[in-house]
Amino acid sequence: MAERAALEELVRLQGERVRGLKQQKASAEQIEEEVAKLLKLKAQLGPDEGKQKFVLKTPKGTRDYSPRQMAIREKVFDVIISCFKRHGAEVIDTPVFELKETLTGKYGEDSKLIYDLKDQGGELLSLRYDLTVPFARYLAMNKLTNIKRYHIAKVYRRDNPAMTRGRYREFYQCDFDIAGQFDPMIPDAECLKIMCEILSSLQIGDFLVKVNDRRILDGMFAICGVPDSKFRTICSSVDKLDKVSWEEVKNEMVGEKGLTPEVADHIGDYVQQHGGVSLVEQLLQDPKLSQNKQALEGLEDLKLLFEYLTLFGIADKISFDLSLARGLDYYTGVIYEAVLLQTPVQPGEEPLGVGSVAAGGRYDGLALEEKVRTTETQVLVASAQKRLLEERLKLVSELWDAGIKAELLYKKNPKLLNQLQYCEEAGIPLVAIIGEQELKDGVIKLRSVASREEVDVRREDLVEEIKRRTSPALCIC
Amino acid sequence: MVVREKILDMVVGCFKRHGAKRLDTPAFELKEMLTEKYGEDSGLIYDLKDQGGELLSLRYDLTVPFARYLAMNKVKKMKRYHVGKVWRRESPTIVQGRYREFCQCDFDIAGQFDPMIPDAECLKIMCEILSGLQLGDFIIKVNDRRVLDGMFAVCGVPESKFHAICSSIDKLDKISWKDVRHEMVAKKGLAPEVADRIGDYVQCHGGVSLIEQMFQDPRLSQNKQALDGLGDLKLLFEYLTLFGIAEKISFDLSLARGLDYYTGVIYEAVLLQTPAQAQESFNVGSVAAGGRYDKLVGMFDPKGHKVPCVGLSIGVERIFSIVEQRMKTFGQKIRTTETQVFVATPQKNFLHERLKLIAELWDAGIKAELLYKNNPKLLTQLHYCEDMGIPLVVIIGEQEMKEGIIKLRSVASREEVAIKRENLVAEIQKRLSES
Numbered sequence: 017m018a019e020r021a022a023l024e025e026l027v028r029l030q031g032e033r034v035r036g037l038k039q040q041k042a043s044a045e046q047i048e049e050e051v052a053k054l055l056k057l058k059a060q061l062g063p064d065e066g067k068q069k070f071v072l073k074t075p076k077g078t079r080d081y082s083p084r085q086m087a088i089r090e091k092v093f094d095v096i097i098s099c100f101k102r103h104g105a106e107v108i109d110t111p112v113f114e115l116k117e118t119l120t121g122k123y124g125e126d127s128k129l130i131y132d133l134k135d136q137g138g139e140l141l142s143l144r145y146d147l148t149v150p151f152a153r154y155l156a157m158n159k160l161t162n163i164k165r166y167h168i169a170k171v172y173r174r175d176n177p178a179m180t181r182g183r184y185r186e187f188y189q190c191d192f193d194i195a196g197q198f199d200p201m202i203p204d205a206e207c208l209k210i211m212c213e214i215l216s217s218l219q220i221g222d223f224l225v226k227v228n229d230r231r232i233l234d235g236m237f238a239i240c241g242v243p244d245s246k247f248r249t250i251c252s253s254v255d256k257l258d259k260v261s262w263e264e265v266k267n268e269m270v271g272e273k274g275l276t277p278e279v280a281d282h283i284g285d286y287v288q289q290h291g292g293v294s295l296v297e298q299l300l301q302d303p304k305l306s307q308n309k310q311a312l313e314g315l316e317d318l319k320l321l322f323e324y325l326t327l328f329g330i331a332d333k334i335s336f337d338l339s340l341a342r343g344l345d346y347y348t349g350v351i352y353e354a355v356l357l358q359t360p361v362q363p364g365e366e367p368l369g370v371g372s373v374a375a376g377g378r379y380d381g382l383a384l385e386e387k388v389r390t391t392e393t394q395v396l397v398a399s400a401q402k403r404l405l406e407e408r409l410k411l412v413s414e415l416w417d418a419g420i421k422a423e424l425l426y427k428k429n430p431k432l433l434n435q436l437q438y439c440e441e442a443g444i445p446l447v448a449i450i451g452e453q454e455l456k457d458g459v460i461k462l463r464s465v466a467s468r469e470e471v472d473v474r475r476e477d478l479v480e481e482i483k484r485r486t487s488p489a490l491c492i493c
Numbered sequence: 494m495v496v497r498e499k500i501l502d503m504v505v506g507c508f509k510r511h512g513a514k515r516l517d518t519p520a521f522e523l524k525e526m527l528t529e530k531y532g533e534d535s536g537l538i539y540d541l542k543d544q545g546g547e548l549l550s551l552r553y554d555l556t557v558p559f560a561r562y563l564a565m566n567k568v569k570k571m572k573r574y575h576v577g578k579v580w581r582r583e584s585p586t587i588v589q590g591r592y593r594e595f596c597q598c599d600f601d602i603a604g605q606f607d608p609m610i611p612d613a614e615c616l617k618i619m620c621e622i623l624s625g626l627q628l629g630d631f632i633i634k635v636n637d638r639r640v641l642d643g644m645f646a647v648c649g650v651p652e653s654k655f656h657a658i659c660s661s662i663d664k665l666d667k668i669s670w671k672d673v674r675h676e677m678v679a680k681k682g683l684a685p686e687v688a689d690r691i692g693d694y695v696q697c698h699g700g701v702s703l704i705e706q707m708f709q710d711p712r713l714s715q716n717k718q719a720l721d722g723l724g725d726l727k728l729l730f731e732y733l734t735l736f737g738i739a740e741k742i743s744f745d746l747s748l749a750r751g752l753d754y755y756t757g758v759i760y761e762a763v764l765l766q767t768p769a770q771a772q773e774s775f776n777v778g779s780v781a782a783g784g785r786y787d788k789l790v791g792m793f794d795p796k797g798h799k800v801p802c803v804g805l806s807i808g809v810e811r812i813f814s815i816v817e818q819r820m821k822t823f824g825q826k827i828r829t830t831e832t833q834v835f836v837a838t839p840q841k842n843f844l845h846e847r848l849k850l851i852a853e854l855w856d857a858g859i860k861a862e863l864l865y866k867n868n869p870k871l872l873t874q875l876h877y878c879e880d881m882g883i884p885l886v887v888i889i890g891e892q893e894m895k896e897g898i899i900k901l902r903s904v905a906s907r908e909e910v911a912i913k914r915e916n917l918v919a920e921i922q923k924r925l926s927e928s
Contacts, residue, residue, distance in 0.1 A: 101830070107498070199866050
């Protein structure tokens with residue numbers, strides 16, 4: 017062991033010699049000679065020494081969350097979770113992997129994006145793809161019919177990040193669901209109320225919630241003359257209306273998907289409409305649409321929904337939008353999508369929806385401008401002179417025992433300036449400074465980092481004074 | 494989940510009080526990151542299937558990902574906590590309460606600092622958490638890798654057998670010395686005299702006086718490694734005394750800890766059982782553990798740069814089962830929601846009024862619910878409140894509407910008062926802050 021250590025030391029010294037020569041711009045031969053010596057020494061250590069066998073990275077499509085990102089994430093989750101709780105939701109958690117058979121056949125074409133675990137002789141497992149199938153499995157397993165639950169957790173998809181920019185393979189989903197048979201539209205209205213409360217509280221700007229209904233869409237396609245077999249594919253064309261113009265969508269439907277121009281035009285009459293409850297009334301009177309039973313059901317439900325939304329005080333944030341078609345595979349009734357609005361360039365124009373805030377996940381792109389602290393430390397225990405470590409340790413322990421968030425530098429004799437700088441960088445509002453004179457007088461200097469004002473506080477009053485200053489009501493640091 | 498949340502809040506609250514930042518890493522790592530870090534336990538790692546891309550494995554703990562993070566981002570100093578799930582293919586039947594997916598709460602301090610101050614803070618944190626959770630009496634065993642290795646050396650254990658003998662010693666908290674000695678001699682080929690010498694040491698435990706005693710020990714004091722370890726332990730105890738927790742700490746020479754990567758001080762917290770609990774043999778093992786690991790980050794760094802680290806891990810799953818068990822024993826009821834007020838009516842066709850009223854409450858930040866029924870019966874609504882543990886009900890009906898009041902009722906006492914509609918929110922907030 018000792019030999020190896022000595023050898024490593026020789027390698028290190030030789031490496032320094034080479035570096036030194038290069039810095040001094042010594043002759044090429046000299047450098048070459050020393051480098052050769054270095055290589056010989058390294059060879060003695062062993063062929064793999066110092067060579068990295070792998071690249072230091074997280075797996076493709078995943079990332080670490082730094083403390084700053086975590087601090088932002090926590091703030092966002094706090095808002096969301098407190099809203100869910102305010103509405104009486106319970107929280108559940110499920111394992112990160114499920115039996116492979118539980119997930120098989122639930123995701124259609126997307127099944128190939130599921131991460132499987134290696135067969136290591138036990139049950140065959142896969143990482144969960146979303147939170148909905150595990151929820152269904154939980155309900156069935158526990159024979160539950162009624163539950164209002166939220167679940168915030170990561171899900172895993174082997175998406176190809178090259179194809180879909182910014183797509184992660186591991187990302188958060190934040191699901192809120194109400195399961196059970198209830199009187200119509202009340203739970204639906206509460207979901208929308210929750211969405212509005214959350215988006216308002218997050219203060220990410222103005223937003224709009226588009227609402228539509230699967231039955232209205234299907235009914236509308238039917239009376240416009242879309243063949244049954246083309247429903248899904250026409251749906252996904254219509255879905256693009258929030259990004260491209262009607263002309264382009266029409267071209268796709270006629271040119272690529274074989275719709276007749278007349279049928280396309282009929283669709284166009286409807287899907288370019290959006291509005292409030294008056295649009296619902298209007299469509300209930302529509303000669304063609306009112307002949308379709310499905311569409312009528314959808315419209316009646318939307319009418320009821322708008323009544324409740326008005327009582328909830330959020331009707332002005334909701335837009336009945338006939339072009340909303342996303343994710344229609346398993347929805348059977350009302351569908352909604354919240355979009356952030358950009359203020360219009362021309363006054364009098366309608367605001368443009370620039371991004372959807374979707375369950376399942378995009379918490380990226382939320383940029384909080386305020387300085388984000390990554391710790392919640394309230395007080396730094398500092399010393400003004402040398403040899404005061406014991407006193408610092410005793411004092412910080414007192415503060416911890418009193419529930420105060422406190423830190424100290426892990427140095428026996430830190431400089432005061434360094435300690436103060438540390439506070440500024442970490443955003444710590446208060447410093448408790450111990451000094452020899454103060455110890456004699458039985459006081460501690462309490463200093464506000466922001467204002468730099470200092471007062472002497474009696475040792476026995478310190479905890480109370482700190483608590484007073486850091487209490488949320490007052491917060492006079 | 495609610496009990497779990499409360500426990501995690503408490504643990505995280507302590508970490509924050511000590512100025513730690515939070516970190517999160519992916520659930521899986523490149524397989525090669527985890528290889529060779531866990532010694533014998535490597536067989537317990539979950540691998541992902543080879544689906545044509547990178548070879549991946551689910552993380553086995555939060556420490557190795559932390560070391561990878563430090564090396565990857567060239568971080569030299571960091572105080573972080575990480576709450577997350579880890580996965581181990583252990584056999585759930587063998588070790589009671591062991592799951593294959595479980596939550597760990599880790600706190601670690603990385604960086605070169607003046608000796609033993611961070612180590613002492615880790616122990617202080619462990620004590621704060623275990624006291625705060627009110628799990629009963631506990632003790633934290635402390636030892637040092639160098640003291641162990643030094644002890645093996647002076648007892649005559651061949652270096653090649655260090656790890657094997659270590660894992661035998663580690664079993665001393667579960668089985669008797671006789672059985673451990675037998676395993677070392679019969680199964681691991683140790684000479685009986687050597688085993689006996691080890692026995693003299695590992696059955697010792699005590700406070701700082703034991704450290705002094707070991708300093709004087711004729712054999713051990715000849716070993717430099719052991720002396721280094723003892724010196725650090727002595728300094729540690731000084732700081733622990735200043736932190737007011739020395740009486741909870743026991744220097745225990747039998748503490749050996751499984752994982753390969755520890756290089757210095759190691760510690761493990763165990764709950765002390767009352768005789769009644771011991772009879773039920775509800776022994777859950779250790780509830781928190783950790784130690785110093787100075788060489789791990791260097792294994793990731795391309796140039797081998799070392800970042801010394803010390804940390805701890807709280808076994809929340811074990812704590813969770815203890816608390817759950819306790820709540821069952823004492824018949825404590827746990828609420829699964831935090832709803833404060835229920836909006837009810839005895840009247841038919843009053844849905845609109847309930848909806849308006851509840852929106853007012855939500856907008857004022859009050860946690861409120863209503864039944865998703867147009868015309869629910871009052872009794873059904875009140876039963877719901879009792880089942881869910883909701884403390885207050887607001888009742889509206891035609892009469893109340895005419896008079897401009899709402900009835901506010903305490904579910905527990907069944908007392909009702911009439912409150913003016915415009916004062917309702919304030920009155921509710923007052924009552925909630927008083928309770």
